[in-house]
Amino acid sequence: MPSREAWAAAFAAQSRSDWQVYGRLAADDQIPACHELHYLQMACEKIAKAYRCRDTTAHLEDLLKRHVGFAKFMGSFLASPSIKEAYRGRDAQLRQVAKLARALAREVEKLAPAVDRAGSPENAEYPWEAGEGVIPPCQYSYPRLSLLVSPGGRTLLKLLARAIQEFHSPSALAIG
């Protein structure tokens, strides 16, 4: 079986590619929001899995099979040494950023059809029931994610970009 480092690097690479596609789709307002959000959700899930794979105490085969929560990843990432350095002297600002980032990370995680289907059926891929009707994702506006385009919400996107970028930095690659 390939090493955990190989799996981690592959998940990070795919996350970066998903992130780039998200950027392209988000820039085109003719494309329904579900498509960009689908790529955003996939980029988030895969970067979480990449960082999870670097934990050497985890059983790799279990890790590959299981869903890894982006919201929990974001909590840990906000506590990482890198964020400590990035927000040096700005603790109050980080407290605000963290609160919103945690909430939005949970909303992005729910876009996966397998997550909280009963409580929050509004995923980015498959239609869902709403009363007597059925809503296709391409006709839904995702109001709970509208904050992503606010200044605070954009911080979540910057944090995600940072997590993807840092994974590929030389010091990050040294982690085994």
Added chain:
Amino acid sequence: MSAPHAKDAAARRLIQWHFTVEPELREVYRIVMDDEGSQEGPIRLLEINAATVPTGSVEPFAFSPTEEIPFRTVIAEITPEELESVQANPEALPKGWSLSRAERFVRPKS
């Protein structure tokens, strides 16, 4: 400074900062393992945070060293309710992790 002392100091700085920036952080367990004395062994933290999402599992994520914290860092967050579950069922912890060997830090009184 020797590696164990430098790592202890770095871990304490990181934990102290976490209490500063996370209002819902209740306590932190610094997990101690056999590689603790080495430079390569990471700082491992299990953080009990009421603001995190309960998932029923402990998911540690591994992060790179920085200039200020020159050690790899592995951080997992669970809710206070998940801590109770882990205390009742220690097998739910990642391999090699033990609360009984861990160093516990509680939120400083403000």
